[in-house]
Amino acid sequence: MHKNPITSQGLNQLKDELHKLKTEERPAVIRAIAEARSYGDLSENAEYHAARERQSFIEGRILELEDIISSAEVVHPASLSGDHIKFGATVSLIDEETDKKVTYQIVGMHEADIKQGKISISSPLAKSLIGKKKGDSVSVSAPAGDRFYEILSVDFI
Numbered sequence: 001m002h003k004n005p006i007t008s009q010g011l012n013q014l015k016d017e018l019h020k021l022k023t024e025e026r027p028a029v030i031r032a033i034a035e036a037r038s039y040g041d042l043s044e045n046a047e048y049h050a051a052r053e054r055q056s057f058i059e060g061r062i063l064e065l066e067d068i069i070s071s072a073e074v075v076h077p078a079s080l081s082g083d084h085i086k087f088g089a090t091v092s093l094i095d096e097e098t099d100k101k102v103t104y105q106i107v108g109m110h111e112a113d114i115k116q117g118k119i120s121i122s123s124p125l126a127k128s129l130i131g132k133k134k135g136d137s138v139s140v141s142a143p144a145g146d147r148f149y150e151i152l153s154v155d156f157i
Contacts, residue, residue: 003073005087005121010111011072018065021058029055068110077105080156083133087121091129092152096137101152106130125149 006014029051036048077088085091090105104119106129112120119126128138134154140147 002071004068004071004108004110005075006072006108006111007088008074008076010108011069011074014065014069014072014110018062018069021062021065025058026055026062029058072108077156082156083154085129085132085151085154088156089129090155090157093149094152096148096150 032051033048033055036042036045036051039045039047042048075088077090080086080088085106087106087108090103092101092103094101102117104117104125106121106126107118109120109122112118112123121127121130124142125140128140129151132138132151134151136151138149138151140149
């Protein structure tokens with residue numbers, strides 16, 4: 001079985017979501033389906049169809065989360081070191097064209113969240129950063145054209 005790297009924080013978030021789906025969302029939708037059935041004719045019952053659709057989504061997400069969790073391999077960034085970028089690294093960059101500074105942590109694909117500064121190891125930016133070190137320049141293909149970054153720092157926190 002192929003293992004997917006993930007941080008312990010990312011794994012905990014997935015486990016929390018799975019727990020909530022199983023203990024709160026699933027029972028709630030079952031109650032909603034039972035209530036909607038009591039309204040009579042199911043063929044024209046919008047509440048019933050909406051509840052069944054929600055149930056389908058919940059069951060699908062539960063299966064997806066169980067699969068992700070079973071194939072997860074926890075990597076603790078704080079236990080890593082070195083000057084080359086790898087999974088778990090927190091990298092500060094400067095855009096060579098705009099001088100805008102950004103900081104990203106390279107995480108597993110199921111925990112990526114650009115708003116929190118977490119990019120997936122499978123993203124084009126992360127792929128171009130892996131193996132590089134402080135002071136290196138990287139080019140990243142983007143829809144608006146190539147972007148060029150200089151690596152300011154590499155930390156494992």
